[in-house]
Amino acid sequence: MTYTLALLQMTANEQKNVQEELLLDRIREAARKGATVICLQELSNTLYFCKDHKTDIPSLAETIPGPYTDKLCKLARELKVVLVAPFVERSLPGVYYNSLVVIDRDGSLLGTYRKMHIPDDPGFHEKFYFRRGNLGYKVFDTSVGKIGTLICWDQWFPEAARLTALMGAELILYPTAIGTLEHETSEERAAFRDAWRTIQRGHAISNGVFVAGVNRTGIEDGTSFWGGSFICSPFGTLLAEADEQECILMADIDRSQVEQVRLTWPFLRDRRTDSYSGLLD
Numbered sequence: 001m002t003y004t005l006a007l008l009q010m011t012a013n014e015q016k017n018v019q020e021e022l023l024l025d026r027i028r029e030a031a032r033k034g035a036t037v038i039c040l041q042e043l044s045n046t047l048y049f050c051k052d053h054k055t056d057i058p059s060l061a062e063t064i065p066g067p068y069t070d071k072l073c074k075l076a077r078e079l080k081v082v083l084v085a086p087f088v089e090r091s092l093p094g095v096y097y098n099s100l101v102v103i104d105r106d107g108s109l110l111g112t113y114r115k116m117h118i119p120d121d122p123g124f125h126e127k128f129y130f131r132r133g134n135l136g137y138k139v140f141d142t143s144v145g146k147i148g149t150l151i152c153w154d155q156w157f158p159e160a161a162r163l164t165a166l167m168g169a170e171l172i173l174y175p176t177a178i179g180t181l182e183h184e185t186s187e188e189r190a191a192f193r194d195a196w197r198t199i200q201r202g203h204a205i206s207n208g209v210f211v212a213g214v215n216r217t218g219i220e221d222g223t224s225f226w227g228g229s230f231i232c233s234p235f236g237t238l239l240a241e242a243d244e245q246e247c248i249l250m251a252d253i254d255r256s257q258v259e260q261v262r263l264t265w266p267f268l269r270d271r272r273t274d275s276y277s278g279l280l281d
Contacts, residue, residue, distance in 0.1 A: 126153075161206075212232070
């Protein structure tokens with residue numbers, strides 16, 4: 001079975017209600033172009049606010065289910081698309097997660113993934129705001145296929161991709177917010193971007209899965225988000241890639257390629273789990 005994946009690479013609007021309307025319009029546009037699965041960028045309905053410690057996070061957060069997910073479920077049902085939508089989740093008063101939901105084509109809410117690896121780097125102080133994910137790694141059995149979800153900093157960890165693949169994922173989606181700080185040179189920017197793409201393509205190859213990374217674009221509080229969203233095959237071949245402009249990036253996902261590639265490169269078959277105990281130290 002083949003379906004069409006769309007990634008929405010966008011510049012965020014500082015007004016949350018305006019951003020949500022822009023997202024809904026862009027989802028409709030992607031559906032008109034033939035998308036069956038539509039994935040939004042990390043923290044899709046807000047600015048990336050984690051550069052410092054001053055944001056009023058309660059005003060940005062959503063419950064699950066809640067008004068925002070209700071709106072997305074209704075739209076997914078209307079358009080008959082699978083939606084992958086990241087945002088700030090309010091779990092309890094004062095307890096927040098960097099999360100996403102997966103909604104099936106009939107509008108049903110299949111579940112939630114909470115970002116497992118939380119960074120604390122210059123310009124990306126997420127530990128101040130978010131708890132570490134406590135739901136484990138996730139694969140969602142959608143009406144079009146099995147989709148695994150990880151978020152941004154998760155993409156640097158091969159263990160996360162491997163566990164998600166072992167749970168049956170045919171496609172791993174990485175909603176992302178990554179960019180360049182003011183002091184970084186053009187050479188550093190190019191090196192970071194190349195490393196970001198290379199490691200994710202490596203996850204595709206080593207696990208025999210499709211991989212897609214969707215990043216935001218534009219300048220927010222001095223951080224220049226570089227876009228560069230891409231979709232690659234289980235062989236690591238780039239099927240579609242974006243520059244720094246806003247776009248709807250699309251490619252066909254042929255699920256039969258997963259088995260074909262794994263027969264050629266049977267990495268999962270030849271694993272030596274008896275020799276990996278050191279990974280737990």
